Amino acid sequence: xxxxxxxxxxxxxxYGAFDFNACYNCGNCTAVCSLSTEEDSFPREMVxxxxxxxxxxxxxxxxxxxxxxxxxxxxxxxxxxxxxxLMMSLRRWLTTEYDWTKLSGLLYRSLPxxxxxxxxxxxxxxxxxxxxxxxxxxxxxxxxxxxxxxxxAVFGFILLPNIIRMWWLIILKPKIKVxxxxxxxxxxxxxxxxxxxxxxLGCDDNQLRWFEHFIIVIxxxxxxxxxxxxxxxxxxxxxxxxxxxxxSIIIFIVTIDFMSDRIKKQKEMSKFSQPSDxxxxxxxxxxxxxxxIVRLFIDTGLIEKNIWLYLFHLTILVQWxxxxxxxxxxxxxxxxxxxxxxxxxxx
Amino acid sequence: xxxxxxxxxxxxGGNISDYVDVEKVKESIETDEGVFLAxxxxxxxxxxxxxxxxxxxxxxxxxxxxxxxxxxxxxLLTFRxxxxxxxxxxxxxxxxxxxxxxxxxxxxxxxxxxxxxxHLVKAAIAKVRLAEPLYPFIINSKKAVAVIxxxxxxxxxxxxxxxxxxxxxxxxxxxxxGGRVAQWDVLFTTNETGKEVVTxxxxxxxxxxxxxxxxxxxxxxxxxSIGDFTMKIKVTPRYIKEKCNEGHLLxxxxxxxxxxxxEFNFNITGRKxxxxxxxxxxPQTPVIDIKNCTRCGECEKICPSVDFSQKEEILEINxxxxxxxxxxDSYTPADGEFGYNQFENVITxxxxxxxxxxxxxxxxxxxxxxNKIAYIYCVGSRQIDGENKYCSRYCCTSVIYAAMQAKHKxxxxxxxxxxxxxxxxxxxxxxYAESLKGGDIYLQSYEDAPPTVEQHNDKITxxxxxxxxxxxxxxxxxxxxxxxxxxxxxxxxxxxxLFKLPKGRDKFFNEIHMKxxxxxxxxxxxxxxxxxxxxxxxxxxxNSALSAAIKSFSYVSKGExxxxxxxxKIDKDLCTWSGTxxxxxxxDAIKMVKDEKKDVAAINNSVxxxxxxxxxxxxxxxxxxxxxxxxxxxxxxxxxxx
Numbered sequence: 001x002x003x004x005x006x007x008x009x010x011x012x013x014x015y016g017a018f019d020f021n022a023c024y025n026c027g028n029c030t031a032v033c034s035l036s037t038e039e040d041s042f043p044r045e046m047v048x049x050x051x052x053x054x055x056x057x058x059x060x061x062x063x064x065x066x067x068x069x070x071x072x073x074x075x076x077x078x079x080x081x082x083x084x085x086l087m088m089s090l091r092r093w094l095t096t097e098y099d100w101t102k103l104s105g106l107l108y109r110s111l112p113x114x115x116x117x118x119x120x121x122x123x124x125x126x127x128x129x130x131x132x133x134x135x136x137x138x139x140x141x142x143x144x145x146x147x148x149x150x151x152x153a154v155f156g157f158i159l160l161p162n163i164i165r166m167w168w169l170i171i172l173k174p175k176i177k178v179x180x181x182x183x184x185x186x187x188x189x190x191x192x193x194x195x196x197x198x199x200x201l202g203c204d205d206n207q208l209r210w211f212e213h214f215i216i217v218i219x220x221x222x223x224x225x226x227x228x229x230x231x232x233x234x235x236x237x238x239x240x241x242x243x244x245x246x247x248s249i250i251i252f253i254v255t256i257d258f259m260s261d262r263i264k265k266q267k268e269m270s271k272f273s274q275p276s277d278x279x280x281x282x283x284x285x286x287x288x289x290x291x292x293i294v295r296l297f298i299d300t301g302l303i304e305k306n307i308w309l310y311l312f313h314l315t316i317l318v319q320w321x322x323x324x325x326x327x328x329x330x331x332x333x334x335x336x337x338x339x340x341x342x343x344x345x346x347x
Numbered sequence: 348x349x350x351x352x353x354x355x356x357x358x359x360g361g362n363i364s365d366y367v368d369v370e371k372v373k374e375s376i377e378t379d380e381g382v383f384l385a386x387x388x389x390x391x392x393x394x395x396x397x398x399x400x401x402x403x404x405x406x407x408x409x410x411x412x413x414x415x416x417x418x419x420x421x422x423l424l425t426f427r428x429x430x431x432x433x434x435x436x437x438x439x440x441x442x443x444x445x446x447x448x449x450x451x452x453x454x455x456x457x458x459x460x461x462x463x464x465x466h467l468v469k470a471a472i473a474k475v476r477l478a479e480p481l482y483p484f485i486i487n488s489k490k491a492v493a494v495i496x497x498x499x500x501x502x503x504x505x506x507x508x509x510x511x512x513x514x515x516x517x518x519x520x521x522x523x524x525g526g527r528v529a530q531w532d533v534l535f536t537t538n539e540t541g542k543e544v545v546t547x548x549x550x551x552x553x554x555x556x557x558x559x560x561x562x563x564x565x566x567x568x569x570x571x572s573i574g575d576f577t578m579k580i581k582v583t584p585r586y587i588k589e590k591c592n593e594g595h596l597l598x599x600x601x602x603x604x605x606x607x608x609x610e611f612n613f614n615i616t617g618r619k620x621x622x623x624x625x626x627x628x629x630p631q632t633p634v635i636d637i638k639n640c641t642r643c644g645e646c647e648k649i650c651p652s653v654d655f656s657q658k659e660e661i662l663e664i665n666x667x668x669x670x671x672x673x674x675x676d677s678y679t680p681a682d683g684e685f686g687y688n689q690f691e692n693v694i695t696x697x698x699x700x701x702x703x704x705x706x707x708x709x710x711x712x713x714x715x716x717x718n719k720i721a722y723i724y725c726v727g728s729r730q731i732d733g734e735n736k737y738c739s740r741y742c743c744t745s746v747i748y749a750a751m752q753a754k755h756k757x758x759x760x761x762x763x764x765x766x767x768x769x770x771x772x773x774x775x776x777x778x779y780a781e782s783l784k785g786g787d788i789y790l791q792s793y794e795d796a797p798p799t800v801e802q803h804n805d806k807i808t809x810x811x812x813x814x815x816x817x818x819x820x821x822x823x824x825x826x827x828x829x830x831x832x833x834x835x836x837x838x839x840x841x842x843x844x845l846f847k848l849p850k851g852r853d854k855f856f857n858e859i860h861m862k863x864x865x866x867x868x869x870x871x872x873x874x875x876x877x878x879x880x881x882x883x884x885x886x887x888x889x890n891s892a893l894s895a896a897i898k899s900f901s902y903v904s905k906g907e908x909x910x911x912x913x914x915x916k917i918d919k920d921l922c923t924w925s926g927t928x929x930x931x932x933x934x935d936a937i938k939m940v941k942d943e944k945k946d947v948a949a950i951n952n953s954v955x956x957x958x959x960x961x962x963x964x965x966x967x968x969x970x971x972x973x974x975x976x977x978x979x980x981x982x983x984x985x986x987x988x989x
Contacts, residue, residue: 001810001820006761006788022784024769025791025815048816051788079780 071268498526739833
């Protein structure tokens, strides 16, 4: 027996959803969706759950992650209830549900809090630089160490516990029995989906979107690898230097296209941008661009006189690593991959 | 019997001639007695043949015509018109159906089909030999219409009739006009209140010299028929003088010790024995409800306008047509139906609408503030087991609008609609969309698994297996349950039996043809409109009221009426008055009259429809049907059997 809770709808509107109440249950959205199947039918069911406020059912559902927001549902909705945007909002809501710190919820709901977080990070970088007496070598060295520690800490203390929470909500709490062997055999799927977003190829819209997404994942992971593990800024190997340039170029060029989509608002998925969407794409862009210029300045010997540039890059990096990665849109990348994994082992 | 008969045998393309040898038919009948000419034709109904028929009739001075073709349902009127155009009386035309009755019925037996066709045509010739020209009856029709019911349909119809120059008498059973609409507050789609709508109509009614408004009035008898209805009307007095002092009256109402349930508010409040439904209701003079008045005399002491000497009156009026607009009752749920009369906070939609109207700022019912409201749809309509199979049409729109009113007027209202599919048809659909966007929640079930209402410790819980959520079981705790009750016929519809008005299976008054003759009844001269005919919203009621007004006016506008001449005829010499004919007549057209020394039957020409029910039951064979006399029928049988 489920109790109806109309307040949930109001709560959901903090995450971007709007007008989904207008749904009169025709099911056109589900009929037109190229990813919806008989076993996993959406988005109408999710719209319905949201209207009725069936939080438990949404919390234990993987369906929001099965959608890749081609926007066909919103285009075909006769009531303009925007099921596509609702699915996006449910993903945002779910990330806050998985997050044990509950910080992501705060940041999604309040733009001022997010900005304060960003400012604190920037001030932190300044204080740290002052303590290092603005010595570039030492700042760069410790910046690199920070990267390694931040990755380990964010993953160990936030992301991993959150994935365990997700596992608990989706598999353990509903008491779904999964044989251990399935956890192992399904692992391949996790890796494939994480790197390729294979499922989104099933969307009927153009395949360029998938390709761009694929490229940016490669670029991002490539840059991460080059800077963190190969220490790009301090490495003299020509191969590593060129690789770093290539990866950072990929990032800032593709993100320019993403940003222009959000400005033009022609595609259904780019029509409604939340602050979290903007931050994700802008910070990714800035990260690619500043890394590129920093290395360029190093190669041209200008960096010594332009230490501010590295500090700016470091600020972007800190904000990205401590706010956007653990609490922002970055987590979608992780949860989506795990959603595919859980879907696979559940079946 | 000195007929010159023309016979036309139709091929109907090949529909007839593929199976019936039409040339052989022609040869078989052309030498029959009276047949002057016989022709075959490819399409008898075609323009060329019609023209040829007209020419033939004129040139040869034919006085009888037969066309052997399709069913008379299709073309009897066509060929009657042909004979009229040729200057011949249309009753000198006889139709033979050799398509449905010969070629189509016997397509496997061509010689047999031809034989049957020959007999059918011979029978038609036999009938036309005896045919006589007939002329319509002319009767006087009194130029006046009685409108029964002073609700929105009756008022609107009366104004229309009066505008056309027709004297009208409105007969309203209640002491106030406006009917159900007066009870509603704000109305969709115009956002006017029911009071405003009624006020507009009332102002027009009293402006008209042509309209006589009788309130507290009931028809108690009716005699006569179309063109000449004579009715007796009982008028109950108000027991209050007109032009009374408003201030005194209010005091008089205050001192009245009687407290009875107020039907105007669907019994959720009480009223005094001296009352008006709401200030400025029309007519504005209050009423003393004499049935509940204890005659304590308190009001008389305060208000000199109270006048117990007023007497009940019986009026007699004579009109040419009667327009019925007696309206509907709201369905009263059975005890225990969704908790009605079982749990305190279960009420009906009309009651809910009155509660919205009567409350201000906060929605209070039985002393408690109401926040969560559950609406259960289709109560008393679309019943599986019950009598009411129909959809009541107005309720979806009405309840959604009421729910929105409640939300706008009061704070923190949550609406839950337990429906069986929303039918806010036509322009009303925008309301449903608005309600959805406003956050009202809709849950749906099939008729075989309706929601359930339970009460535990003062809390009412409604459960449903919502088909919009894969039949998942849902529950809502509600402060108030509103049963969205539909329309049923008036509990007291006795006025209809005075006119012998037929009712449909749903017990509402029946029209002749739902699509083509929607406001006429089988009782000539009586039209129906509004919700007495079946569930309608205000717009539909007024539409039908206007058509009924025009139709009623068409009966009386000329002061006389032409009636079909094919009716029953009594042979007074043979008649010995057994009374069986009067019993058999479905239209009450036969009465006993004194004729010299004996009692005989007499036909009311304006009521008889020529159905022939009286013929076979007459023990002395004293009744003939004009145009279907024994002579004619027997000669046809001879031809068919020959």
